[in-house]
Each structure stands twice: as C-alpha cells, then as structure tokens.
Amino acid sequence: MPGRIIKWIDQRFPLTSFVKHELTDYPTPRNLSYWWNFGFLAGVVLMLQVVTGIFLAMHYRADISLSFDSIQHIMREVNYGWLLRYMHATGASAFFFVIFVHMARTLYYGSYRAPRELLWWTGQGLLLLLMATAFMGYLLPWGQMSYWGATVITNLFQATPFFGDQIVIWLRGDYTVGDATLTRFFALHYLFPFIIIGAVVIHLVALHTVKSSNPSGIDLAAKDNIPFHPYFTIKDLYGLGWFLIVYSVFVFFLPDSLIEPANNIPANPMQTPNHIVPEWYFLPFYAILRSVPNLVGGVVAMGLSVMMFAFMPFLDRSRIPGGAHYRPIFKIQFYLFLLDMLVLGYVGYTPPTNQTLLIGQIATLCYFGSFLLIPFISRIEERWLVRRGLPPAVIALMESEALTIEQRRLKHRRRGEQA
Amino acid sequence: MNALVKVLVLCCFSIGAWANEVPLEKVNVATDAVTISRGAEDLMNDCHSCHTLKYIRYRDLVAFGIDKQKVDAWRGDQAMDSPLLGQFSDADAMQSFGIVPPDLSLMVKARDGGSSYVYSYLLAYHNSPDGVLENPVYPATKMPDALGIASATDAAQRTEIQGRARDIVSFLTWAADPHDAERKRLGYYVLGYLIVLTTLLYFVKNQIWGRLK
Ligand code: HEM
Numbered sequence: 001m002p003g004r005i006i007k008w009i010d011q012r013f014p015l016t017s018f019v020k021h022e023l024t025d026y027p028t029p030r031n032l033s034y035w036w037n038f039g040f041l042a043g044v045v046l047m048l049q050v051v052t053g054i055f056l057a058m059h060y061r062a063d064i065s066l067s068f069d070s071i072q073h074i075m076r077e078v079n080y081g082w083l084l085r086y087m088h089a090t091g092a093s094a095f096f097f098v099i100f101v102h103m104a105r106t107l108y109y110g111s112y113r114a115p116r117e118l119l120w121w122t123g124q125g126l127l128l129l130l131m132a133t134a135f136m137g138y139l140l141p142w143g144q145m146s147y148w149g150a151t152v153i154t155n156l157f158q159a160t161p162f163f164g165d166q167i168v169i170w171l172r173g174d175y176t177v178g179d180a181t182l183t184r185f186f187a188l189h190y191l192f193p194f195i196i197i198g199a200v201v202i203h204l205v206a207l208h209t210v211k212s213s214n215p216s217g218i219d220l221a222a223k224d225n226i227p228f229h230p231y232f233t234i235k236d237l238y239g240l241g242w243f244l245i246v247y248s249v250f251v252f253f254l255p256d257s258l259i260e261p262a263n264n265i266p267a268n269p270m271q272t273p274n275h276i277v278p279e280w281y282f283l284p285f286y287a288i289l290r291s292v293p294n295l296v297g298g299v300v301a302m303g304l305s306v307m308m309f310a311f312m313p314f315l316d317r318s319r320i321p322g323g324a325h326y327r328p329i330f331k332i333q334f335y336l337f338l339l340d341m342l343v344l345g346y347v348g349y350t351p352p353t354n355q356t357l358l359i360g361q362i363a364t365l366c367y368f369g370s371f372l373l374i375p376f377i378s379r380i381e382e383r384w385l386v387r388r389g390l391p392p393a394v395i396a397l398m399e400s401e402a403l404t405i406e407q408r409r410l411k412h413r414r415r416g417e418q419a
Numbered sequence: 420m421n422a423l424v425k426v427l428v429l430c431c432f433s434i435g436a437w438a439n440e441v442p443l444e445k446v447n448v449a450t451d452a453v454t455i456s457r458g459a460e461d462l463m464n465d466c467h468s469c470h471t472l473k474y475i476r477y478r479d480l481v482a483f484g485i486d487k488q489k490v491d492a493w494r495g496d497q498a499m500d501s502p503l504l505g506q507f508s509d510a511d512a513m514q515s516f517g518i519v520p521p522d523l524s525l526m527v528k529a530r531d532g533g534s535s536y537v538y539s540y541l542l543a544y545h546n547s548p549d550g551v552l553e554n555p556v557y558p559a560t561k562m563p564d565a566l567g568i569a570s571a572t573d574a575a576q577r578t579e580i581q582g583r584a585r586d587i588v589s590f591l592t593w594a595a596d597p598h599d600a601e602r603k604r605l606g607y608y609v610l611g612y613l614i615v616l617t618t619l620l621y622f623v624k625n626q627i628w629g630r631l632k
Contacts, residue, residue, distance in 0.1 A: 030631065072474045072524075072525070075596075075598070076474060076597060076598070082596075082598045082602060083602070083605075086602075226631065230627050231627060231628060231631070234620065234623055234624045234627050234628075235624055235628075237620055237624075238617065238620040238621055238623075238624045241613060241616055241617030241620050241621075242617060244613050244617075245610065245613045245614065245617060248606065248609050248610055248613060249606075249610070251606075252602055252603060252605065252606025252609060252610070253603060253606055255602075256528060259528075261528060261529055261530055261531050261533070262529070264525045264528040264529040265525075265529045
C-alpha cells in the first residue's frame with residue numbers, strides 16, 4: 001500500500017527522485033572532518049529557536065508595562081516555561097557560536113572561492129538576518145540592557161546622511177524606544193526566522209549545485225564521494241549528541257551565565273546603566289564601533305567589519321587549493337585574525353579607558369588589515385609556494401584549473417571577435 | 420584547527436579574572452528547606468517593611484513548604500494569591516529615603532556578583548572613625564543598616580547576624596529562581612540520557628563507517 005501511494009505521488013511530483021538526489025544519494029566527500037558538522041547544527045538550532053519561540057509567544061506580552069512581568073510569569077508559572085525561556089535565550093548564543101565556527105571553517109579551508117562564491121554570499125545574508133533577529137529579540141524581555149542596547153543601536157542610524165533623525169524615529173516609531181518599538185520588534189522578531197528558513201533553502205540549493213568542499217581542497221574523483229545517507233546522517237547525529245550535551249549544560253546548569261544581570265532589572269529610561277554591553281556575539285563589532293571617535297566613521301567601520309567577509313572571494317585570489325591547509329602564511333594570518341577577534345571582544349566588553357581605546361584602535365586596524373592585505377600576501381605566498389614545490393596532487397589540480405581559466409578566456413575572446 | 424580550540428579555552432578562563440572592583444565576601448547559599456524557611460522568616464521581620472517581593476505570592480511560600488500558620492500570620496487579611504507587596508507606599512518611601520526600595524524577588528540575579536553581592540552589601544555596614552555609617556560595597560546607598568551589623572561589636576552577635584544574612588540570601592536566591600532545584604534535577608536526567616545516546620550513536624557511526632573500508 002505505501003509503495004502504491006508513493007508511486008501515485010511520483011507520477012505527479014518528483015518525490016522519490018528528489019529524496020534520492022538531494023538526500024540519500026547526495027554525493028559527499030568521504031574525508032569531511034567534524035568541522036563540517038556545524039552547518040547541520042545551525043539548522044537544528046534554528047528549529048529549536050522557532051519551536052521554543054512560538055511557545056514563548058503564546059505567553060509573552062509585547063507591551064512595555066507587561067513585558068518584564070510576562071517573562072517572570074513564563075519563568076515561574078507557565079509549565080516548563082523556565083525551560084522554554086532558557087532554551088531560547090541559550091539557543092541564541094548557541095546559534096551564533098555554531099555559525100561562527102561554521103564561518104571559521106569556511107575561511108580556513110578557503111571554501112568561499114570559486115565556484116562557491118554565491119554560497120558564501122547567501123551565508124553572509126544569513127548572518128545579517130541572524131544578527132537582526134537576535135538584536136530585536138533582545139529587546140523583548142524589556143530589561144535595562146534590552147532598552148539601552150536598542151537605544152544605542154537605533155541611535156546609530158543618525159549617521160545616515162540627510163535623513164538621520166527621521167530614520168531613527170521611523171525605526172523606533174517614536175522619539176525614544178518605547179511601546180511602538182517593542183511591538184514592531186516583536187512582530188519582526190516573529191517574522192525574521194521564517195525569512196531565515198527561506199534563505200537557508202537558497203543556501204542549500206546553492207550548496208547542492210556546487211557540492212561540499214573538503215579538507216584537501218581538491219575536487220575529489222567520484223570514487224571518493226559517498227552517499228550522504230547513511231554515512232553523514234549518522235555522523236551529523238553523533239555530532240548533534242555532543243552539541244546537545246554542551247547546550248544542556250548551559251540550559252540546565254549555567255543558564256544565567258549568558259544573561260546580563262542588568263537585564264533582570266526592568267527597563268528604566270530615566271537611569272542609564274553605568275556600562276552598556278551588548279551580547280557576547282556582538283562584542284567585536286561593538287568594539288570597532290567604539291574605536292572610531294566619530295559617529296559616522298564608527299558606524300561605517302562597524303557595518304564594513306560585518307560585510308568584509310563578503311569580499312573574501314575577491315580578496316583571496318590564490319589558486320593554491322585547500323585554504324590554510326596548504327598555505328602556511330594564510331594559516332598564520334587566519335589564527336592571528338581569530339586572536340584579533342578575541343582582543344576586540346575583550347575591548348568591547350570592558351568599560352572604555354584610554355588604554356583599551358588604544359588597544360581597540362590597533363585591533364581594528366589589524367581587523368581590516370587582515371582582509372585588505374590578503375591579495376598581496378596570497379600572491380607572494382603563491383609564488384613562494386610554487387618555487388618551493390607543491391605536493392604533486394596540488395600541482396595537478398592547479399594545472400587543470402589554469403587550463404579551465406585559459407579556456408574561459410579563449411571563449412570570451414572568441415565571443416568578443418564574433419560581436 | 421585544534422590550536423583554535425585551545426586559544427578559545429584559554430580565553431574563557433581569563434574572562435573570569437576581572438569581575439568586580441570591590442572584593443565581595445563569597446557566600447555559600449543553602450538550598451535546604453529549613454534554611455530557606457528561616458530566611459523567609461527573617462526577611463519578613465527585617466526587610467519586608469520596606470521591600471516588596473512582587474513575583475512571590477503567599478501561596479508560593481506554602482507550596483514550598485513553609486509552615487502555613489506562619490504564612491497566615493504574615494499575610495494577615497491579604498489573600499493567599501496576593502504577592503508580597505510592601506507596607507510603604509512609593510510616595511512614603513520617597514519621603515523617607517528619597518528613593519523607592521527596589522523589589523527583591525529578582526535581586527540576586529540583578530547584580531554582578533549575585534548572592535555574594537547581596538550578602539556582602541548587607542554585612543558591609545560599619546562606622547567610620549568619626550562615627551559615620553559607611554558601606555564600601557555600595558557607598559551611596561540610602562538603605563539603613565537593616566541587620567544592625569555596624570553596631571554589633573560582640574563576636575557572638577556578629578556571627579548571629581552573619582548567619583541571618585546567609586539565611587536571607589538563601590531565601591532570596593530561591594525566590595529569584597524557584598525552579599532552580601527542579602531544573603538541576605531534570606538536568607542530570609537529560610545529561611545522563613544524552614551521554615548514553617551519544618555513546619550509542621558513536622558505536623553506530625563506527626559500525627556504518629566501518630563498511631567503507
Ligand atoms: C533565528 C532564531 C531566533 C533567535 C536568534 C532569537 C533570539 C532571541 C533573543 C536573543 C531573545 C532574548 C532572550 C532573553 O534574553 O530572554 C529572544 C526572545 C524572544 N523570542 Fe526569539 N529568537 C529566534 C526565533 C524566535 C521565533 C521564531 C519566535 C516566535 C515565533 C521567537 C519569540 C521570542 C519571544 C516571545 C521572546 C521573548 C521571551 C524571552 O525574552 O525569553 N523567537 N529571542
């Protein structure tokens with residue numbers, strides 16, 4: 001009977017062939033390391049956030065006189081409301097952690113290079129959507145940090161030329177962050193995750209067109225690809241087990257470590273907290289904002305710092321495959337970049353002093369420097385590596401790639417002559 | 420990429436190093452019902468006259484296991500479902516202190532240092548050499564020395580007050596998160612389950628990948 005139903009469907013809709021092509025038989029490089037688990041984990045966290053979020057929304061009140069109390073109602077009176085809220089608040093951090101690792105993996109292995117540029121850019125779009133969603137969600141509990149964080153960040157739009165003030169009022173729906181801001185942030189916080197789901201579908205369509213990269217950086221022959229199921233379904237599930245263990249340690253034993261104490265004080269527009277800090281995942285970007293003494297400059301620098309990742313396919317023109325794997329200088333640069341992110345995070349967290357300001361400014365220069373120097377470094381590095389002698393497999397790949405580039409150029413030229 | 424993990428772990432450790440400027444006295448809060456009940460009683464005597472606990476209702480105290488007769492005495496003619504509101508109106512409080520005393524239900528979660536902050540704050544009162552009441556933990560505070568630690572000179576009396584402060588802080592810690600104990604209990608089951616599950620998945624994974632060789 002089930003067989004007949006499936007047959008009936010298959011005559012009208014490509015169900016079996018889709019599942020076969022995109023899931024069970026989807027060819028996947030057999031040498032993927034555990035760093036390739038994080039994309040799947042991001043999908044799981046997205047689902048966790050949507051499910052816990054929808055249940056929270058059943059008890060949450062988007063009204064400045066009720067929001068803070070409604071969170072306490074959820075924490076104290078709703079059945080397992082504390083679990084929902086802690087899962088959701090911890091889930092936001094888990095989401096960023098997983099996404100940052102996922103991005104670091106891509107940077108390390110150079111997986112943003114041809115033919116995966118579009119895949120990388122859809123990922124960049126997802127990062128922006130995630131940041132917007134988390135920022136708006138953080139206003140909802142209506143604590144001191146919620147209020148002042150939203151005030152500081154919406155204020156940044158004053159830097160817009162000509163319409164600065166109007167844009168700020170338009171975003172807030174009022175002259176200050178208030179009821180109008182809260183209700184619109186709630187509406188959008190509910191909406192954005194579903195836009196994210198749509199963007200994830202696009203991300204996956206792009207992935208399935210160009211297929212996964214792999215640690216060797218060399219496109220593997222068909223014999224080295226294995227079907228996704230059962231090999232990667234089980235590997236992803238095993239990784240998920242580890243993820244859930246760490247996540248549960250935070251949800252059940254350290255839930256408040258990720259909630260700023262000041263956010264347990266109801267928002268008070270009359271009293272600025274002595275130290276406004278964003279959530280940990282925004283700290284490096286916040287540090288860059290504060291490092292530039294001028295508002296417009298700071299906002300531009302912060303916006304650029306998030307968008308720099310999108311330029312990677314243009315900046316890194318090295319033809320050495322495998323990212324940092326075969327590229328010692330790029331590898332050093334990668335680790336220095338991570339270190340710089342940590343320094344920026346520290347600077348973003350501490351109250352500004354002359355000393356941290358200076359450290360922040362140096363770290364900001366290093367941040368942009370580590371992107372803008374890539375074209376020069378990668379060219380020098382490539383020349384040096386070629387002179388030193390590459391592993392034969394890499395040479396073979398580079399030659400085939402050079403050939404395709406040459407062929408592409410020829411094609412262009414021919415087309416040019418015809419026109 | 421293993422180096423990355425090591426760097427991250429190192430940084431996580433160093434973040435704990437710079438927390439608070441005033442050194443706080445660490446308190447080990449109790450989670451047993453006896454201490455928490457005692458803390459509730461002390462709080463009703465020493466703090467409730469000025470402070471509210473609006474997220475705690477009298478019914479919650481009974482449900483936790485505090486003697487119903489005591490709770491009945493505290494609530495007087497208020498309903499079982501009414502929250503622990505203060506006896507001062509906000510206007511009266513403004514008149515007396517120049518500030519409305521903050522609600523205490525979430526206090527332990529609302530300050531850096533948590534329970535240790537509240538404990539240290541209560542016990543930090545002392546008289547300066549020229550007889551002025553001081554509190555180094557919160558120098559500008561408008562709260563009087565509620566437990567009378569500044570005027571207690573006798574060692575036994577000081578110990579008694581410290582014990583009372585600890586009981587009160589234990590109660591406040593419960594009040595800030597009444598599901599804390601339940602959460603941790605459930606957490607052990609969840610972790611146990613996940614560890615078994617992950618171990619099994621590990622073996623299944625090895626078995627499936629073993630077919631490749
Ligand atoms: C992309 C996924 C999501 C992220 C990253 C995210 C992030 C956040 C954050 C950071 C908070 C503040 C948590 C706190 O400090 O208490 C929050 C609160 C909230 N979110 Fe989400 N969220 C997501 C999806 C959703 C969805 C799909 C819904 C509803 C359909 C939702 C509903 C809520 C509600 C009602 C609150 C207020 C309750 C609370 O603060 O705990 N969220 N979210």
